[in-house]
Amino acid sequence: MRRLLLAGLLLCATTAATPALGSPEADTVNRFFTEALEHSPAYDHLRELTTRYPGRLAGTAALDGAIEWAQRVLGATGVDRVYTQDVMAPHWDRGAPESVQLLLPSGRVPLAAAALGNTGSTPPEGVTGEVLMVHSLAEVERLGPAGAAGKIIFYNRPMPPRFAYTFDAYGAAGDQRNQGPVVAARHGAVAALVRSLTLAHDDVPHTGNSAHPVDGPPFPAAALSTVAADRLAEALAADPHIRVSVTLHGRILPDAPTRNVIGEIRGSEFPNQVIVVGGHLDSWDITPGAHDDGAGVVQAVEVLRLFHALGLKPRHTLRCVMFTNEENGLAGATRYASIARQAGERHILAVESDSGGFTPMGFNLGSTQGNAHERAQRWRPLFEPWGIWRFSKGTGGADVNQLLLLGVPVAGLAPDSQRYFDYHHTAIDTIDKVNPRELNLGAAAIAALVWLVDTDGL
Amino acid sequence: MRRLLLAGLLLCATTAATPALGSPEADTVNRFFTEALEHSPAYDHLRELTTRYPGRLAGTAALDGAIEWAQRVLGATGVDRVYTQDVMAPHWDRGAPESVQLLLPSGRVPLAAAALGNTGSTPPEGVTGEVLMVHSLAEVERLGPAGAAGKIIFYNRPMPPRFAYTFDAYGAAGDQRNQGPVVAARHGAVAALVRSLTLAHDDVPHTGNSAHPVDGPPFPAAALSTVAADRLAEALAADPHIRVSVTLHGRILPDAPTRNVIGEIRGSEFPNQVIVVGGHLDSWDITPGAHDDGAGVVQAVEVLRLFHALGLKPRHTLRCVMFTNEENGLAGATRYASIARQAGERHILAVESDSGGFTPMGFNLGSTQGNAHERAQRWRPLFEPWGIWRFSKGTGGADVNQLLLLGVPVAGLAPDSQRYFDYHHTAIDTIDKVNPRELNLGAAAIAALVWLVDTDGL
Numbered sequence: 001m002r003r004l005l006l007a008g009l010l011l012c013a014t015t016a017a018t019p020a021l022g023s024p025e026a027d028t029v030n031r032f033f034t035e036a037l038e039h040s041p042a043y044d045h046l047r048e049l050t051t052r053y054p055g056r057l058a059g060t061a062a063l064d065g066a067i068e069w070a071q072r073v074l075g076a077t078g079v080d081r082v083y084t085q086d087v088m089a090p091h092w093d094r095g096a097p098e099s100v101q102l103l104l105p106s107g108r109v110p111l112a113a114a115a116l117g118n119t120g121s122t123p124p125e126g127v128t129g130e131v132l133m134v135h136s137l138a139e140v141e142r143l144g145p146a147g148a149a150g151k152i153i154f155y156n157r158p159m160p161p162r163f164a165y166t167f168d169a170y171g172a173a174g175d176q177r178n179q180g181p182v183v184a185a186r187h188g189a190v191a192a193l194v195r196s197l198t199l200a201h202d203d204v205p206h207t208g209n210s211a212h213p214v215d216g217p218p219f220p221a222a223a224l225s226t227v228a229a230d231r232l233a234e235a236l237a238a239d240p241h242i243r244v245s246v247t248l249h250g251r252i253l254p255d256a257p258t259r260n261v262i263g264e265i266r267g268s269e270f271p272n273q274v275i276v277v278g279g280h281l282d283s284w285d286i287t288p289g290a291h292d293d294g295a296g297v298v299q300a301v302e303v304l305r306l307f308h309a310l311g312l313k314p315r316h317t318l319r320c321v322m323f324t325n326e327e328n329g330l331a332g333a334t335r336y337a338s339i340a341r342q343a344g345e346r347h348i349l350a351v352e353s354d355s356g357g358f359t360p361m362g363f364n365l366g367s368t369q370g371n372a373h374e375r376a377q378r379w380r381p382l383f384e385p386w387g388i389w390r391f392s393k394g395t396g397g398a399d400v401n402q403l404l405l406l407g408v409p410v411a412g413l414a415p416d417s418q419r420y421f422d423y424h425h426t427a428i429d430t431i432d433k434v435n436p437r438e439l440n441l442g443a444a445a446i447a448a449l450v451w452l453v454d455t456d457g458l
Numbered sequence: 459m460r461r462l463l464l465a466g467l468l469l470c471a472t473t474a475a476t477p478a479l480g481s482p483e484a485d486t487v488n489r490f491f492t493e494a495l496e497h498s499p500a501y502d503h504l505r506e507l508t509t510r511y512p513g514r515l516a517g518t519a520a521l522d523g524a525i526e527w528a529q530r531v532l533g534a535t536g537v538d539r540v541y542t543q544d545v546m547a548p549h550w551d552r553g554a555p556e557s558v559q560l561l562l563p564s565g566r567v568p569l570a571a572a573a574l575g576n577t578g579s580t581p582p583e584g585v586t587g588e589v590l591m592v593h594s595l596a597e598v599e600r601l602g603p604a605g606a607a608g609k610i611i612f613y614n615r616p617m618p619p620r621f622a623y624t625f626d627a628y629g630a631a632g633d634q635r636n637q638g639p640v641v642a643a644r645h646g647a648v649a650a651l652v653r654s655l656t657l658a659h660d661d662v663p664h665t666g667n668s669a670h671p672v673d674g675p676p677f678p679a680a681a682l683s684t685v686a687a688d689r690l691a692e693a694l695a696a697d698p699h700i701r702v703s704v705t706l707h708g709r710i711l712p713d714a715p716t717r718n719v720i721g722e723i724r725g726s727e728f729p730n731q732v733i734v735v736g737g738h739l740d741s742w743d744i745t746p747g748a749h750d751d752g753a754g755v756v757q758a759v760e761v762l763r764l765f766h767a768l769g770l771k772p773r774h775t776l777r778c779v780m781f782t783n784e785e786n787g788l789a790g791a792t793r794y795a796s797i798a799r800q801a802g803e804r805h806i807l808a809v810e811s812d813s814g815g816f817t818p819m820g821f822n823l824g825s826t827q828g829n830a831h832e833r834a835q836r837w838r839p840l841f842e843p844w845g846i847w848r849f850s851k852g853t854g855g856a857d858v859n860q861l862l863l864l865g866v867p868v869a870g871l872a873p874d875s876q877r878y879f880d881y882h883h884t885a886i887d888t889i890d891k892v893n894p895r896e897l898n899l900g901a902a903a904i905a906a907l908v909w910l911v912d913t914d915g916l
Contacts, residue, residue, distance in 0.1 A: 033620075033622065034620040037619045037620050037621075038619050038620055161495045161496050161895070162491075162492040162495050162496055163495075164491065164843060164844045164845055164899075165845075166895075199895060359817070359874050359876050361845065384848075385622060386622045387622055387623075387819065387874075389847050389848075390842075390847075416817050416845075416874060418817050418893055418895045418896050418899070419893050419896075422893070435876055435877050435880070437619070437624075437657060437876045438876050438877075441622075441876070
C-alpha cells in the first residue's frame with residue numbers, strides 16, 4: 001500500500017508541474033505564436049541580410065557589413081543595450097573560381113565543383129591525373145601510397161537516404177569531407193574530390209569545412225555536385241584511366257578581425273543571470289546563407305522583439321548573440337564563452353537555432369546532468385497545439401556547445417530536417433527557400449521556451 | 459481495492475496492445491519507411507503526371523490522358539487487377555483568359571486574376587463598374603441591393619495568419635470564395651472579385667470552386683492575387699469611385715464522361731473486405747496539381763508497390779483508388795461509394811492523401827463510432843521515430859468522406875500544412891514544390907497504417 005501511495009503522490013507531483021491547456025502559461029505561450037505569425041519582421045530582416053550581405057565568411061567585407069546591419073536591427077528592436085565583442089578568426093579565401101574538368105577523348109567536360117573550406121591551391125595550371133574512386137577513408141588507408149600517390153582521390157559514398165532525420169545521414173557521410181582531403185594528402189595524392197553532402201540529386205556543389213593537415217600546407221580539395229559525381233563515376237566505369245584536371249586557388253590568410261554582435265534586455269530580478277538566444281552571422285562565401293544561418297540570426301532578434309511586443313519583462317537578462325565565424329573556426333563562440341567565464345557570468349540557458357528555418361518540431365536539449373530534455377517534457381502540452389512535440393537529448397548546436405562545456409544547459413531548435421541539406425552550404429540557400437510562417441513559428445517556439453525557463457526554471 | 463485492481467488490469471491491457479520498439483511490428487513499419495526512402499519511384503511518377511498532364515479538370519483531354527497514364531503505372535506496379543469506373547462529371551470551362559483591369563486616370567492596370575470554378579461569363583466586352591469592397595458575406599447582406607446593385611463586389615478578408623494549422627485559416631476565409639459570388643448575384647451585383655485564399659503575399663491568383671446559384675445562370679467571379687487585392691484596396695482608399703473592368707468567359711457545359719482508376723491486390727484471407735488508399739487524379743485547369751493532388755495519387759500507387767517490394771500479402775483486398783472530379787463535383791467519389799454500396803462490399807478502412815506531399819505529421823481519423831483516432835493511438839510509438847505523432851479526430855478528406863457516410867472508418871494523411879496554401883489551385887503547384895523525401899515519407903506512413911489495420915484491425 002505504501003508503494004501505491006508513493007506512486008500516487010508522484011503522479012500528483014508530475015501533474016501539478018505540468019501547466020494545463022487554458023492556463024495562464026498556455027495563454028502566454030499562445031501569444032508568442034500568434035504575435036509572431038501576425039507581426040514578425042523576421043522575414044524582412046532575412047531578406048535584407050541575405051540579399052545585401054551574401055557570402056559572409058570571416059574576413060570578408062560582406063560579414064563586416066552584416067555586423068553593422070545587425071547592430072542597427074537590434075537597436076531598432078527596443079533592447080536595452082547593443083554591443084560587440086572583438087574576435088580574431090581564421091581567414092580562408094577561395095581565390096579565383098575553381099575548375100574541375102573531365103578529360104574525355106571528345107573534349108573537356110566541366111564538372112560542377114566548389115573548393116572546400118581550409119583547403120589549398122593547385123599550381124596555377126592545375127593538376128591533371130588519373131582518379132582513384134573510393135567510398136571510405138579506410139579504403140585509402142588500405143591502398144596506401146601505392147594506390148593513392150599521384151592520383152586524384154574521389155570520395156563518392158552518398159549520404160544514406162534511409163534515416164528519418166537527415167542530420168544522421170550527414171553524420172554518416174561527413175568524414176569524407178572533413179577528413180578525406182587530409183587522408184588523401186598523407187598518402188601522396190595530388191588533389192581530392194568529394195561527393196557533395198546532400199540527399200538531392202542536382203548539379204549544385206556544396207562546400208563546407210575540411211580539416212587542416214597537422215603538418216604541411218593546406219591540400220587542394222573540392223566538392224562535386226551529386227550529378228557531377230555520378231558523371232565522373234560513370235566515366236570511370238567506362239574507362240578506369242580517364243583523367244581529370246583540377247584547378248583550385250584556396251589559401252589560408254592571417255587571422256582576420258571580426259565581431260560577435262550582442263543585444264540584450266536587462267533582467268528585472270536577476271540581471272547578472274543570463275539566457276542566451278543565438279545564431280551565427282557568418283556564412284560560407286558562396287551562399288546567401290538564408291537557412292544557414294540567417295534564419296537563426298533573425299529568429300534570435302525576433303525572440304527579443306516578442307518579449308517587447310507582449311510587454312513581458314524577463315526576470316533574467318535575455319541576450320541575443322550573433323556568433324561570428326561558426327563555419328570555419330568557431331572563434332566567435334569560443335570567444336563568447338571565454339569572456340563569460342572570465343567575467344564569472346552565470347548562464348541559466350543558451351538556445352541556438354542553426355538547423356534551418358523550417359517548421360519547428362522540437363528541441364534538442366543538453367546539460368551536464370544530462371536530463372534537461374526530461375525536465376522540459378512537462379511543457380510539451382503547451383507546445384503540441386503548435387506542432388512542437390519532441391524534446392530530445394542533444395548538444396544544442398556548435399556555438400552554444402561552447403557554453404555546455406562550461407556547464408550551461410543548452411537547447412537547439414529542431415525543425416523539420418528533410419530539405420535542409422538540399423541547400424546547405426550552396427549558392428541556392430536563398431530567401432525563397434524559407435517560408436515566413438515556418439521561420440516565425442521557430443522564433444515563437446524559442447521565445448516560449450525561453451519564457452518558460454525564465455519564469456519556471458529548467 | 460476492486461477499483462484499483464480494475465485500473466491495473468486496464469493498464470496491462472493497454473500496454474499489451476501497444477507494439478514495442480524493436481518488435482516485429484516495429485521492424486515491418488521501419489521497412490516501409492526505409493524501402494520508400496531508398497527505392498520509391500513516386501517522385502518520377504509525379505514528374506510524369508504533372509508535366510505531361512497539367513490542368514486535369516473533368517472534361518479535358520489532360521484528364522483523359524492522365525487516366526490512361528494511371529492505368530499503365532498501376533499495371534507496371536505488379537497489382538492483381540487494374541480497372542476503371544465510368545463517371546459522368548460536371549464540366550466547367552474557363553474559356554478565353556480572364557482580364558481584370560483597374561481603370562486609373564493614368565491608364566489601365568491589369569490585376570492578376572483567375573476565374574473561379576462554376577462561375578459564368580460577362581458580356582464579351584466585359585463589365586465596368588464601381589467596386590464595393592467588403593470583408594464578409596454578412597456585409598453584403600446588410601447593404602442589400604441598395605448598396606450592391608450594379609457594383610463589382612470585392613471580398614477582401616484575408617486568411618487569418620494566427621492559426622497553427624493552415625486549413626483552419628482556409629476555413630475561416632473560404633466562405634467568400636464558396637458563397638461570395640452567389641450572395642453578390644442575389645443582391646444585383648454585376649461581378650464578384652475574391653481575395654485569393656492563401657497566406658502568401660504574391661501575384662499568383664488561386665482558383666477554386668464556387669457555389670452555383672440555385673436559380674439563374676452562373677455568375678461571373680474571379681480570384682485576385684493577394685498583391686492585386688492589396689493594390690485594388692489601396693486604389694479604393696485613394697478614390698472610392700475608382701472603376702474596374704472585368705471580362706470573364708466561364709461556362710458550364712453538359713456533364714462529361716470521365717473515370718475512376720483502380721488497381722488492387724487481392725486479399726489473401728478476406729478478398730471481399732477492402733482497404734482503400736486514394737487520391738484524386740483531377741486538378742484545376744490552371745495547375746499542374748503537384749501537391750493537389752498528384753502527390754496523393756502517386757503515394758497511393760507507392761503504397762501498393764511497398765507491399766509488393768516487402769513481400770507482404772495483404773489479408774484484405776488492398777485497393778488504390780484514383781478518384782476523378784474531386785475539385786468541381788466529387789462525382790468520382792460519389793460514384794465509387796455508390797458502386798461499393800450496391801455491390802455490398804465491406805470496406806474496413808479508406809485512407810486518403812489530399813493535403814499535400816509535405817512531411818507527414820499524423821493522420822486525421824474518422825468513424826461513425828467517433829473513436830478511430832483513439833484506437834490508432836496505440837501505434838504512435840511505431841510512428842514517432844519517423845516524425846509522425848498526431849492521431850486526430852477528422853473526416854479523412856472529401857473523397858473518402860463519401861465512404862464515411864456509409865459507415866467506413868477513414869483516415870486522411872496530415873502533412874505539415876505551412877506551405878500548402880502557397881501553391882493551392884495555382885499555376886505554381888509544380889513538381890519543384892514537392893520534396894521527394896517528404897513525398898515518400900507520406901507514402902510509407904500510409905502503407906504502415908494500412909498494414910497495421912490489415913494485420914491488427916483498427
